[in-house]
């Protein structure tokens with residue numbers, strides 16, 4: 166059985182006060198026993214999150230990392246630094262990184278490798294644009310992004326990732342993929358993983374992301390190949406995010 170993972174992505178939002186509010190609310194909340202919850206915080210809040218989440222149900226995550234281990238890379242943050250602060254997860258290949266910051270498949274692959282080197286679990290984000298969906302290229306695009314990373318990884322490293330399928334047209338738009346649309350892509354991803362290894366496919370957590378909210382999460386999470394969610398906007402409100410986590414149990 167795969168343990169569901171609900172990961173909140175604050176993007177460039179939030180505050181120290183919000184970090185504290187989440188830590189307090191989740192320490193008191195009754196969460197389903199078999200659900201894992203992580204918050205991908207902006208870099209400046211990782212130290213506070215590491216301290217505030219300790220001993221509680223929230224795991225710490227980051228939103229990106231450098232592909233370099235150290236050195237003259239002004240403004241960058243390495244995997245070792247994230248690990249120092251207690252991060253367990255890091256997003257890699259989020260569509261905003263791919264489109265706004267020019268991270269292509271090679272850059273995504275290098276960041277996955279850097280994360281693994283430092284003991285972090287990469288959450289690899291995949292997804293098609295609206296044009297690609299309308300041109301019936303969804304599977305080709307998503308499976309191409311998958312292969313660009315997985316082909317390059319040694320087999321024993323592959324199982325350390327989680328994957329988030331995030332249709333670009335559903336991120337931050339309020340337009341969610343239907344449970345059937347999401348399930349179809351998740352099933353295709355799992356089938357492709359089975360080409361590498363049946364056990365890898367069976368164990369891999371596949372999260373759905375794209376306008377997941379308290380009122381649509383249960384239906385999405387009920388799909389057989391959806392093992393969790395990557396939640397943007399709704400992860401900034403304690404009650405909404407708690408409700409999503411509760412619907413994953």
Ligand code: PEP
Pocket residue numbers: 174176259331335336337338339374375376377395396397398399
């Ligand atoms: C995201 O940031 O990855 C995301 C899915 O955002 P939203 O839930 O706001 O669509």
